[in-house]
Amino acid sequence: MKTTNMMPEDQLDLAQKRDRMQQRVKASLKRRHAQEKRFKGMGMAAVVTALAFVTLLFFTILSKGLPAFWQATLTLQVYFDPEVIRIDPKPEKRSDESEGAFQQRYLAWQTQLGFVNFNRIILDSLAREIPEAPEYQRDALRLVTSGERFALRGLVEKDPSIIGQTLTLDLLADANVDVWMKGNIDRNLPDAQQQLSARTRAWVDELQARGVIKSKFSTALFMNPDSRSSLASAGLAGAFMGSLMMMLIVMFLAVPVGVASAIYLEEFAPKNKLTDLIEVNINNLAAVPSIVFGLLGASVFILWFKMPLSAPLVGGLVLSLMTLPTVIIATRSTLKAIPPSIRQAALGIGASKVQSVFHHVLPLAIPGILTGAILGVAQALGETAPLLLIGMSSFVASVPATPFEQSTALPVQIYLWQGNELRNFFEARTSAAIIVLLALMITLNALAIWLRKKFETRW
Amino acid sequence: MKFRNTALALAMSAGLAVAAPAMARDTIQIAGSSTVLPFSSIVAEEFGNSFPQFKTPVVGSGGSGGGLRQFCQGVGANTIDIANSSRAIRPNELESCRANGVTEVIEVKFGYDGIVFASRADSGKFALTPKHVFLAGAAQIPQNGQMVANPYTRWSQIDSSLPDQEIVLVIPGSNHGTREVYEEKVVHPGCESFAEVKAMEGEAKTNFCNAIRTDGRVVEIAGDYTETLARLDAQRDALGVFGLSFYDQNRDRLQVATVDDVVPSLETISSGEYPVSRPLYFYIKNAHVGVIPGLLEYAQFFMSEEIGGMGSPLEAAGLIPMGDEERAEVISAVQSRTLMP
Numbered sequence A: 001m002k003t004t005n006m007m008p009e010d011q012l013d014l015a016q017k018r019d020r021m022q023q024r025v026k027a028s029l030k031r032r033h034a035q036e037k038r039f040k041g042m043g044m045a046a047v048v049t050a051l052a053f054v055t056l057l058f059f060t061i062l063s064k065g066l067p068a069f070w071q072a073t074l075t076l077q078v079y080f081d082p083e084v085i086r087i088d089p090k091p092e093k094r095s096d097e098s099e100g101a102f103q104q105r106y107l108a109w110q111t112q113l114g115f116v117n118f119n120r121i122i123l124d125s126l127a128r129e130i131p132e133a134p135e136y137q138r139d140a141l142r143l144v145t146s147g148e149r150f151a152l153r154g155l156v157e158k159d160p161s162i163i164g165q166t167l168t169l170d171l172l173a174d175a176n177v178d179v180w181m182k183g184n185i186d187r188n189l190p191d192a193q194q195q196l197s198a199r200t201r202a203w204v205d206e207l208q209a210r211g212v213i214k215s216k217f218s219t220a221l222f223m224n225p226d227s228r229s230s231l232a233s234a235g236l237a238g239a240f241m242g243s244l245m246m247m248l249i250v251m252f253l254a255v256p257v258g259v260a261s262a263i264y265l266e267e268f269a270p271k272n273k274l275t276d277l278i279e280v281n282i283n284n285l286a287a288v289p290s291i292v293f294g295l296l297g298a299s300v301f302i303l304w305f306k307m308p309l310s311a312p313l314v315g316g317l318v319l320s321l322m323t324l325p326t327v328i329i330a331t332r333s334t335l336k337a338i339p340p341s342i343r344q345a346a347l348g349i350g351a352s353k354v355q356s357v358f359h360h361v362l363p364l365a366i367p368g369i370l371t372g373a374i375l376g377v378a379q380a381l382g383e384t385a386p387l388l389l390i391g392m393s394s395f396v397a398s399v400p401a402t403p404f405e406q407s408t409a410l411p412v413q414i415y416l417w418q419g420n421e422l423r424n425f426f427e428a429r430t431s432a433a434i435i436v437l438l439a440l441m442i443t444l445n446a447l448a449i450w451l452r453k454k455f456e457t458r459w
Numbered sequence B: 001m002k003f004r005n006t007a008l009a010l011a012m013s014a015g016l017a018v019a020a021p022a023m024a025r026d027t028i029q030i031a032g033s034s035t036v037l038p039f040s041s042i043v044a045e046e047f048g049n050s051f052p053q054f055k056t057p058v059v060g061s062g063g064s065g066g067g068l069r070q071f072c073q074g075v076g077a078n079t080i081d082i083a084n085s086s087r088a089i090r091p092n093e094l095e096s097c098r099a100n101g102v103t104e105v106i107e108v109k110f111g112y113d114g115i116v117f118a119s120r121a122d123s124g125k126f127a128l129t130p131k132h133v134f135l136a137g138a139a140q141i142p143q144n145g146q147m148v149a150n151p152y153t154r155w156s157q158i159d160s161s162l163p164d165q166e167i168v169l170v171i172p173g174s175n176h177g178t179r180e181v182y183e184e185k186v187v188h189p190g191c192e193s194f195a196e197v198k199a200m201e202g203e204a205k206t207n208f209c210n211a212i213r214t215d216g217r218v219v220e221i222a223g224d225y226t227e228t229l230a231r232l233d234a235q236r237d238a239l240g241v242f243g244l245s246f247y248d249q250n251r252d253r254l255q256v257a258t259v260d261d262v263v264p265s266l267e268t269i270s271s272g273e274y275p276v277s278r279p280l281y282f283y284i285k286n287a288h289v290g291v292i293p294g295l296l297e298y299a300q301f302f303m304s305e306e307i308g309g310m311g312s313p314l315e316a317a318g319l320i321p322m323g324d325e326e327r328a329e330v331i332s333a334v335q336s337r338t339l340m341p
Helices: A008-069 A099-114 A118-129 A133-141 A148-158 A175-182 A198-210 A237-268 A273-286 A290-304 A312-336 A340-348 A353-381 A385-389 A410-418 A423-455 B002-022 B037-050 B063-071 B091-099 B130-137 B177-191 B202-210 B225-234 B244-249 B266-270 B295-303 B324-335
Strands: A070-079 A166-172 A213-217 B029-032 B082-085 B105-120 B140-143 B146-149 B169-172 B218-221 B239-243 B254-256 B277-285
Touching: A008 A070, A008 A423, A070 A118, A070 A175, A099 A148, A118 A133, A118 A148, A133 A198, A148 A166, A175 A198, A175 A213, A175 A423, A198 A213, A237 A273, A237 A312, A237 A353, A237 A410, A273 A312, A290 A312, A290 A385, A312 A353, A312 A385, A340 A353, A353 A423, A385 A410, A410 A423, B029 B037, B029 B063, B037 B295, B063 B082, B063 B091, B063 B177, B063 B277, B082 B295, B105 B177, B105 B225, B105 B244, B105 B266, B105 B295, B105 B324, B130 B169, B130 B177, B169 B177, B169 B225, B177 B202, B177 B239, B177 B277, B218 B225, B225 B239, B239 B244, B277 B295, B295 B324
Parallel strands: B029 B082, B169 B218, B169 B239
Antiparallel strands: A070 A166, A070 A213, B082 B277, B105 B239, B105 B254, B105 B277, B140 B146
16 A cells, blocks of 8 residues: 555545545446346346247147047947948959059949948948937938048948948047037027037937047047048148158258358358359348249249149249248358368368368258258248248148149148138137147257257367 | 269259159149139049049139139149139130130039128127118218218118117128129119119219228228138127128128028028029139040039039038029030030
8 A cells, every 4th residue: 555655635635536436336336237127127028928928829729729639529330231332342453464454443343332322321320329310311410520431431442341240430520519519619509500400419419428429539630631521520631741742842952952052152152242242142032021932933833834733842842942041041150150270270181172161160060050951941831821822722632642743731721721611610620730730840949959959069 | 972962963853843844634723712612622522532533623712813813824734724703704804814825614603602791699680781781881972962971980870770880891802703793782782772873874883883981991801701700700890791601600600681681591592582692603624624634524523413402512511502404504514515605
């Protein structure tokens, strides 16, 4: 301390100054603390609001959609009456027969099977539970969804030896039966406002009490394609396959092209006006609304290249174009984050430019690239707008086998179900489809996080 | 080396993409009216299930206008084969078809549909006449020989028999065939009940009658009836325009309005007693018959008694079937592939 040689006035002055300074600091401290508190409070409020919205969203979707995974199902004794199913034995391929001739014989047999009245079989099995069913056929047939007659036909086609046997089978109940059992329609409404006749409703209640109709986990939702003539059997299989094919196309098209162009732009391309222009344009492209890519796809791929309508191939190409900028940007930023010392070290011990990139830089960039690619693909999975424009919003009642066949996609299926007339049934079904799509998204995102954590390197 | 492989793979996938258009299509492609969509989809599904040799047709929507526009884009596997329409094709649409090479079109009328006014079950009961609807939705109305801006804000101001609630009329957008029927069968008769309008000539009259008020009391819906229903869910007082089949499947939420004291139902519509009904059509591209397998069979299946007659799946879905005589006529026209003039 040097204060000892100071003059007393000086000391006084200094103390005063210190006092004043302390007061000023104190005053501002109070203000700054309040500021911090305010900011923290606002941050917390923002987080709480966001969480509340997400919770609300999830809660409404789950509470609406989860019940749709369980569907009213009748467990019936089905007798495959040979009197009703009068068909020739199933054709077997003979060794002296050409493939075409066999196909023709098989088709003739299928046609014959098509004429069998499977409603008769269903009515007979209903009559075992409800004796008066044959008298009121119309009311009785409202119990079982109309698509089940094709399911029974499928069983016979697969194995004709069941003709003459009695099997215990689960048959899906009609959509309106499901609605009635779940109470999705007001049970106190008068007959004129109900979808099912009074007799059918009484039967449903009776069969439910006896345990013949139960809510069972619905495999139809996952195994069947969409349906409009038999609403209860409408499922997501077709849309799922369509989405899967498009994802594969995006993965095999957008990811390699995107990663390759990012590597070239970041590592090899000279820095000049042209590459600057390209960079600006890629960033702009990433911000282009997806519907524009749909319009582009409709006019270029379908009208110009004459590709098929509603095909996952075209959907995949459009989504690839949409995902490309995302993948390029993600890859470039990952490559940028890799320290130059890695490249310098590689070059320093005599590696060529290509060797330094492919042996040293790229392996370190893999986790980032994968994350970017998976997030890009997940974004493409949830995209609807461009698909509407290339005819993928059509009603498709079959599961596509190749990317050239007509198909829908999961988000489009949600849109289609949302528009179905039978609101009481499809409101829940739509939410169930949303849950399936969300589950897929979460899985993909979790995969991205897991890959990043697994391969992550810290500098 | 690695890079060359990637390049090769890319070239191959590009080649695959270009090779695609060479493939012929074996699935019937349909698009158009959202009113016809449910019927068409049911037929498509049953068709696929009943004929093992044909694939299940694919049915898209987009409104009558949208479907016919797609239909008229040209001939070839990348264009649709059938356009569904809830109104007859317009002369200018047929012209644009011909200009694009779609010279041969088969028109198939397959049944009728009623258009109903419905409000929420918990709102007032409506007994409408065309005049009420015109007065509720018009931009200008005649009053004492003069055209004045529509002054009505509540239904009860139009007629004391109507419920005392705000006028909110939810009608289909102009891309829907339903809109045309709504104008032709409801708005025009209502509009022409005024002597002032009767004195007007041709286009001026049509334009005057079709002009809708723009103060937010008439809402045009470009999407399907679900959107109209959502409007009604949000606004208790709204009165919506629906297809009979849509109303029928949502009877628990909606109550239907009578028009000229007639309750819309299958019987009153097929007898012609209920005034607001229209025929439904689909149009087949003749050039595709024989190229796309099953096209003519689909049309015949659609027209069969089993699918589209009384007690059929289509009737259950809300279609009003044609009489036997009319049906026989259409079937023979389909079989002989009678083209539109």
